[in-house]
Amino acid sequence: xxxxxxxxxxxxxxxxxxxxxxxxxxxxxxxxxxxxxxxxxxxxxxxxxxxxxxxxxxxxxxxxxxxxxxxxxxxxxxxxxxxxxxxxxxxxxxxxxxxxxxxxxxxxxxxxxxxxxxxxxxxxxxxxxxxxxxxxxxxxxxxxxxxxxxxxxxxxxxxxxxxxxxxxxxxxxxxxxxxxxxxxxxxxxxxxxxxxxxxxxxxxxxxxxxxxxxxxxxxxxxxxxxxxxxxxxxxxxxxxxxxxxxxxxxxxxxxxxxxxxxxxxxxxxxxxxxxxxxxxxxxxxxxxxxxxxxxxxxxxxxxxxxxxxxxxxxxxxxxxxxxxxxxxxxxxxxxxxxxxxxxxxxxxxxxxxxxxxxxxxxxxxxxxxxxxxxxxxxxxxxxxxxxxxxxxxx
Amino acid sequence: xxxxxxxxxxxxxxxxxxxxxxxxxxxxxxxxxxxxxxxxxxxxxxxxxxxxxxxxxxxxxxxxxxxxxxxxxxxxxxxxxxxxxxxxxxxxxxxxxxxxxxxxxxxxxxxxxxxxxxxxxxxxxxxxxxxxxxxxxxxxxxxxxxxxxxxxxxxxxxxxxxxxxxxxxxxxxxxxxxxxxxxxxxxxxxxxxxxxxxxxxxxxxxxxxxxxxxxxxxxxxxxxxxxxxxxxxxxxxxxxxxxxxxxxxxxxxxxx
Numbered sequence: 001x002x003x004x005x006x007x008x009x010x011x012x013x014x015x016x017x018x019x020x021x022x023x024x025x026x027x028x029x030x031x032x033x034x035x036x037x038x039x040x041x042x043x044x045x046x047x048x049x050x051x052x053x054x055x056x057x058x059x060x061x062x063x064x065x066x067x068x069x070x071x072x073x074x075x076x077x078x079x080x081x082x083x084x085x086x087x088x089x090x091x092x093x094x095x096x097x098x099x100x101x102x103x104x105x106x107x108x109x110x111x112x113x114x115x116x117x118x119x120x121x122x123x124x125x126x127x128x129x130x131x132x133x134x135x136x137x138x139x140x141x142x143x144x145x146x147x148x149x150x151x152x153x154x155x156x157x158x159x160x161x162x163x164x165x166x167x168x169x170x171x172x173x174x175x176x177x178x179x180x181x182x183x184x185x186x187x188x189x190x191x192x193x194x195x196x197x198x199x200x201x202x203x204x205x206x207x208x209x210x211x212x213x214x215x216x217x218x219x220x221x222x223x224x225x226x227x228x229x230x231x232x233x234x235x236x237x238x239x240x241x242x243x244x245x246x247x248x249x250x251x252x253x254x255x256x257x258x259x260x261x262x263x264x265x266x267x268x269x270x271x272x273x274x275x276x277x278x279x280x281x282x283x284x285x286x287x288x289x290x291x292x293x294x295x296x297x298x299x300x301x302x303x304x305x306x307x308x309x310x311x312x313x314x315x316x317x318x319x320x321x322x323x324x325x326x327x328x329x330x331x332x333x334x335x336x337x338x339x340x341x342x343x344x345x346x347x348x349x350x351x352x353x354x355x356x357x358x359x360x361x362x363x364x365x366x367x368x369x370x371x372x373x374x375x376x377x378x379x380x381x382x383x384x385x386x387x388x389x390x391x392x393x394x
Numbered sequence: 395x396x397x398x399x400x401x402x403x404x405x406x407x408x409x410x411x412x413x414x415x416x417x418x419x420x421x422x423x424x425x426x427x428x429x430x431x432x433x434x435x436x437x438x439x440x441x442x443x444x445x446x447x448x449x450x451x452x453x454x455x456x457x458x459x460x461x462x463x464x465x466x467x468x469x470x471x472x473x474x475x476x477x478x479x480x481x482x483x484x485x486x487x488x489x490x491x492x493x494x495x496x497x498x499x500x501x502x503x504x505x506x507x508x509x510x511x512x513x514x515x516x517x518x519x520x521x522x523x524x525x526x527x528x529x530x531x532x533x534x535x536x537x538x539x540x541x542x543x544x545x546x547x548x549x550x551x552x553x554x555x556x557x558x559x560x561x562x563x564x565x566x567x568x569x570x571x572x573x574x575x576x577x578x579x580x581x582x583x584x585x586x587x588x589x590x591x592x593x594x595x596x597x598x599x600x601x602x603x604x605x606x607x608x609x610x611x612x613x614x615x616x617x618x619x620x621x622x623x624x625x626x627x628x629x630x631x632x633x634x635x636x637x638x639x640x641x642x643x644x645x646x647x648x649x650x
Contacts, residue, residue: 001521001522003521003527004507004518004521007507007509007510007514008507008509010509011507011508011509011510012508012509301503301505302505302507304505305499305501305505306518306522307490308464308466308493308499309493309494309499309518309519309522310490310491310493310494310495310519310522310523311490311494311522312487312490312491314487387466387467388466389457389466389467391466391499391501391505392457392460392461392466392501392502392578
């Protein structure tokens with residue numbers, strides 16, 4: 001009977017395409033919007049992601065996200081270094097600097113540009129970029145040296161060859177800075193260019209304060225889990241130690257989660273994208289439901305004839321659900337495919353945030369199946385209450 | 395052709411084993427003051443091997459009667475037995491299964507599935523019974539040949555004339571060899587020539603020993619094809635007649 005259901009469905013090509021288009025639109029909108037939202041949220045954690053080889057981030061207890069790092073003291077660093085299970089602990093600086101661009105420039109973003117400054121431990125350079133595009137990381141040890149991310153360079157000096165970056169002298173907060181390399185870095189939520197430099201070099205770039213350390217980067221000893229190290233740091237260096245400043249220690253994933261939670265709670269990202277996603281769902285329901293209902297109503301005589309000829313209500317329901325499933329899977333496939341294509345192509349030309357995790361596809365599939373299930377409900381009811389004798393009424 | 399051309403017949407058919415028996419059958423629609431009686435006590439028997447025509451003006455209860463006989467509608471009161479089964483005792487999937495196995499339908503508007511070919515349409519009752527699609531379509535092709543449409547087996551309904559579509563519908567109604575064939579105004583949507591062809595085909599192909607054929611019609615030009623004509627009026631059987639061609643033909647074989 002599924003074969004008959006399939007033939008009935010595809011026989012009316014215009015309606016068939018209409019229903020699939022409705023579901024496709026919904027799937028596309030849901031998958032695309034959620035992927036963009038997730039991409040944006042992940043950008044809030046890009047700095048955490050890019051700081052390589054670190055197991056635990058230690059910070060002020062009031063820190064809620066990566067851009068909200070509150071200053072620590074050198075003493076906090078020493079306390080962390082003394083915790084059992086900590087293989088190493090180094091200082092880390094994250095802040096913003098103001099870059100003065102070439103005087104007389106007319107194109108580009110303007111005379112001044114805010115940048116993200118990341119200060120890495122002078123000795124180990126822990127947290128350095130994973131991939132250099134130009135220059136060498138070792139050059140960071142030179143005076144006034146900074147490494148800029150490629151996207152930032154292209155943003156500040158559009159059209160200029162990458163090679164022209166090396167040796168370029170900048171002015172940051174009235175201090176001299178020299179670009180010694182370009183690296184790859186994940187796009188940030190704030191979209192500012194990123195400058196990597198040594199920790200103590202960073203302190204010279206930024207306004208002087210009594211406390212300047214943003215966080216302590218920690219590596220766990222072999223055999224000790226990052227979670228256990230976090231627990232020990234908070235216990236030993238935190239309130240439990242008595243008298244000392246409380247510290248918050250988070251694993252990489254924990255810090256990402258905390259950051260994402262903050263942005264979801266405190267910005268309109270979740271609400272705005274939820275509304276768009278919900279609209280996609282509703283519109284998908286409306287288009288698919290209305291078209292599916294019309295399709296069923298127009299086929300009532302055929303269904304009536306089938307019922308008269310010995311098709312049970314159960315099999316009729318099965319046929320309608322089969323049609324809904326076919327439409328749903330097709331619409332999901334095309335919609336999710338288009339969303340994936342969008343996510344693959346558009347970011348090549350723009351800085352669109354897009355991350356399509358498999359859970360998004362799974363969620364979209366569930367949403368689409370819900371749409372076609374809702375769409376078919378009305379139709380099923382119509383068919384179930386249909387008296388087969390209707391076929392004798394001309 | 396007028397009623398005077400026919401001989402009055404007994405309400406009981408000559409055959410010893412009636413395929414359909416209706417006793418004091420009533421059917422009302424609606425409640426209270428809006429209640430309408432479609433059948434007001436119908437007593438009727440239909441024999442296997444015969445074509446019975448149900449005729450009468452619009453609203454006389456013909457369609458309601460065949461709907462009840464076909465198990466598509468419950469009577470308000472009375473008894474109806476089809477092929478020895480008391481339909482009022484058959485319920486749910488048993489009734490649906492009984493219909494699928496034993497009754498063939500020919501509808502006024504054909505009700506062919508537009509996306510299926512003639513052969514596939516004719517195969518539908520076999521597919522409903524659970525037969526493999528390939529086997530069902532192969533069998534349907536043979537039946538289509540018997541109704542003179544073997545050469546159009548792969549045509550879609552939209553590519554067929556009204557008469558051809560009705561012949562496909564007849565093939566569909568016969569493909570699973572039902573013991574009762576119920577036809578609702580099979581010629582109403584056809585021109586005179588096509589209607590004649592369809593009735594002749596029904597007569598030749600459908601009427602077989604052991605199979606009862608009931609045809610609802612108001613087209614007096616096809617009365618000659620029936621073995622018995624049941625005239626209805628106001629929800630009752632008014633009289634039963636036998637066309638002259640049948641009155642002198644005990645074997646019931648049709649001769650044009």
